[in-house]
Amino acid sequence: MYQGDALAVLRELPAATVDAVITDPPYNSGGRTMSDRTKASARGKYVSGDACHDLADFTGDNRDQRSYIAWLSLVLAECLRVSRPGAHCLVFTDWRQLPATSDALQVGGWTWQGTVVWHKPVARPRRGGFKANAEFILWGTNGPYDGKRDLYLPGVFSASQPSGRQRRHITQKPVDGLMRELVKVCAPGGTILDPFAGSGSTGEAALHEGYDFVGIELSEHYQRVARQRLDEVAASSAVDH
Amino acid sequence: MYQGDALAVLRELPAATVDAVITDPPYNSGGRTMSDRTKASARGKYVSGDACHDLADFTGDNRDQRSYIAWLSLVLAECLRVSRPGAHCLVFTDWRQLPATSDALQVGGWTWQGTVVWHKPVARPRRGGFKANAEFILWGTNGPYDGKRDLYLPGVFSASQPSGRQRRHITQKPVDGLMRELVKVCAPGGTILDPFAGSGSTGEAALHEGYDFVGIELSEHYQRVARQRLDEVAASSAVDH
DNA sequence: GTCGGTAGTGAATCTACGA
DNA sequence: CTCGTAGATTCACTACCGA
Numbered sequence: 321m322y323q324g325d326a327l328a329v330l331r332e333l334p335a336a337t338v339d340a341v342i343t344d345p346p347y348n349s350g351g352r353t354m355s356d357r358t359k360a361s362a363r364g365k366y367v368s369g370d371a372c373h374d375l376a377d378f379t380g381d382n383r384d385q386r387s388y389i390a391w392l393s394l395v396l397a398e399c400l401r402v403s404r405p406g407a408h409c410l411v412f413t414d415w416r417q418l419p420a421t422s423d424a425l426q427v428g429g430w431t432w433q434g435t436v437v438w439h440k441p442v443a444r445p446r447r448g449g450f451k452a453n454a455e456f457i458l459w460g461t462n463g464p465y466d467g468k469r470d471l472y473l474p475g476v477f478s479a480s481q482p483s484g485r486q487r488r489h490i491t492q493k494p495v496d497g498l499m500r501e502l503v504k505v506c507a508p509g510g511t512i513l514d515p516f517a518g519s520g521s522t523g524e525a526a527l528h529e530g531y532d533f534v535g536i537e538l539s540e541h542y543q544r545v546a547r548q549r550l551d552e553v554a555a556s557s558a559v560d561h
Numbered sequence: 562m563y564q565g566d567a568l569a570v571l572r573e574l575p576a577a578t579v580d581a582v583i584t585d586p587p588y589n590s591g592g593r594t595m596s597d598r599t600k601a602s603a604r605g606k607y608v609s610g611d612a613c614h615d616l617a618d619f620t621g622d623n624r625d626q627r628s629y630i631a632w633l634s635l636v637l638a639e640c641l642r643v644s645r646p647g648a649h650c651l652v653f654t655d656w657r658q659l660p661a662t663s664d665a666l667q668v669g670g671w672t673w674q675g676t677v678v679w680h681k682p683v684a685r686p687r688r689g690g691f692k693a694n695a696e697f698i699l700w701g702t703n704g705p706y707d708g709k710r711d712l713y714l715p716g717v718f719s720a721s722q723p724s725g726r727q728r729r730h731i732t733q734k735p736v737d738g739l740m741r742e743l744v745k746v747c748a749p750g751g752t753i754l755d756p757f758a759g760s761g762s763t764g765e766a767a768l769h770e771g772y773d774f775v776g777i778e779l780s781e782h783y784q785r786v787a788r789q790r791l792d793e794v795a796a797s798s799a800v801d802h
Numbered sequence: 803g804t805c806g807g808t809a810g811t812g813a814a815t816c817t818a819c820g821a
Numbered sequence: 822c823t824c825g826t827a828g829a830t831t832c833a834c835t836a837c838c839g840a
Contacts, residue, residue: 408690415676419660435656436691437678439717446675448708449649449746450700451716454678459691467689467816472832475692476680476717505690588813655813685814686832693814694833724811725836732813 321523321550322536323543326515327391329536330398338534339510341399342502342522344412344491345392345421388417389424395515396428400462402513408505409460410436412493418456430460438498439478457502466507477501488545489519499525506531520546527553562764562776562791564784567756568632570777571639579775580751582640583743583763585653585732586662589629629658630665636756637669641703643754649746650701651677653734659697671701679739680719698743707748718742729786730760740766747772761787768794 322329399409409430413421418435426432436457443453479497481487493499503525506512510531514522517535519542526533527550535550537543563570624632640650650671654662659676667673677698684694720738722728734740744766747753751772755763758776760783767774768791776791778784 416673418676419663422660432657434687434691434693435659435695435697437680437695437717439678439680443716445713448706448710448712450675450677450714452675453716454676456676464816465689469689471689472686473691475684475694476678590813681812683812683834684832685812685830687815688831692832696813721834722812724834 321517321520321543321547322534323538323540324536325538326395326536327398330395330402330515333402333534335401336404337511338399338403338513339407340503340506340512340531341396341403341407341409341411341514342499342506342512342526343410343514343516344493344518344522345395345516347414347417347491385417385420389420389427392421392424393427396424396430399513399515400429403462405463406465406507407462408465409462410502410505411458411460412438413456413458415452415454415456418458422458425458425460430462431464432458432460433465434459434475436502437476438493439476440481441478442480459505469507471504473501473504488549489521489542492519493521495521495525495528500529503529503531517546518542520549523550524553527557562758562761562778562784562788564778564781566779567636567777568639571636571643571756574643574775576642577645578752579640579644579754580648581744581747581753581772582637582644582648582650582652582755583740583747583753583767584640584651584755584757585734585759585763586633586636586757588655588658589624589626590655590657626658626661630661630668633662633665634668637665637671640754640756641670644703646704647706647748648703649706650703651743651746652699652701653679654697654699656693656695656697659699663699666699666701671703672705673699673701674706675700675716677743678717679734680717681722682719683721700746710748712745714742714745729790730783733760734762736762736766736769741770744770744772758787759783761790764791765794768798 396409396411403409409425411421411425422432436459438455438457440453440455443451445451477498479494482492482494499521503512503522506526508530511534512522512526512531513534515536517523517537520535523533523535523546533550535546537546637650637652644650650666652662652666663673677700679696679698681694681696684692686692718739720735723733723735740762744753744763747767749771752775753763753767753772754775756777758764758778761776764774764776764787774791776787778787
């Protein structure tokens, strides 16, 4: 686990050392107006009014769309440099930022291979229309990928977000049913990079499935949370062996 | 049912007479190279080699991406003119054209409200990666919509394509489990427009759910198929009453 | 009818090969 | 070298048929 700005830390990493990039950048959506978007932090947008949990806030979520594309393409281009040929890249996004994120992925030099759906069975209904109970995962590769592997993954995953005591981050992803399946695109025994590690769900899934993990997180708080979580996973799997 | 080019026919229709637009334009995807896309017809692209069914072909599926956006925005802008304030618009697309289609929807003047997922349980697997077993439905509205209706629709639908004798068009959508649910966004008793009607699944669903239907189809063959199908539905529901 | 085995299929994607 | 076509691959599900 590194602590620091994703772009800055990525530039320090050696080229062609990583087999997959799996990450969930700050979405910078939610709120159609500039004033909504430029609220100082993410909690006003993602946390519903009466949910008074004490999750720490995260910053870096107040770019407008053009600079979001520019910034994310820089990050993804660095990820491409750091990754080996044939490496996979999975980027989470919501419906609003999907077009911008697909631009950034391709500007960053990745070959867009498809869009995977994460279906959240539990979500707030929307009166008078359709529920927004899916997130999207853009799948790209560093050039052609190994199509000879005996690997067949579904295109739609259904899993609920962690809740209660399990919940450490406001955009935390479920490890079982989602992250542990996603990491399997990575070649066996490879190294997985997450430049926006958050509370470390990608890392937990990676270690569980026998991969190495490199994480970067800007927030000092979450960096500590993730490090501790990964230490626990490593310790428990050391006991297993 | 009208027969003719969508854009030409739409221009003849009176303004503000329709309560929902639900349609599935030709995707113009399929094939990464220009030569793949510009194949004369759709069957060569989408139908696998040994499937020797006798479904008629369709054309108008060979634009490049820029002209696809330009053309589709013109069509959707006309749809906006034809629709009443607060009307809904649902446009099918695949993962490859989703960004372009969302541009066209918004250029056409619609307010993008979300992306609905159609999960297809039956699809070819993909070796070494994720299956492409979802299509996407972009949801837009003509200005603000009626948020007071007692209507709560899911954001993810799971339904299989019609097959066997039920199958009349190579891109036919399932009526049960998908189209009959989608049409419910339309205000009760309203009129639904489909400028790319194909074999008329949208119309069948609309009539079943008690809506009026206006369809446009370029192909003379499919226009006949759809008209006959809708006549059958109308006849059978007349018997019901 | 009901059940169970079988054959067939898919808005795909990649590789190989020939022009 | 580029462009274009033909062939092979694969899993989950469904229509169909026979018992």
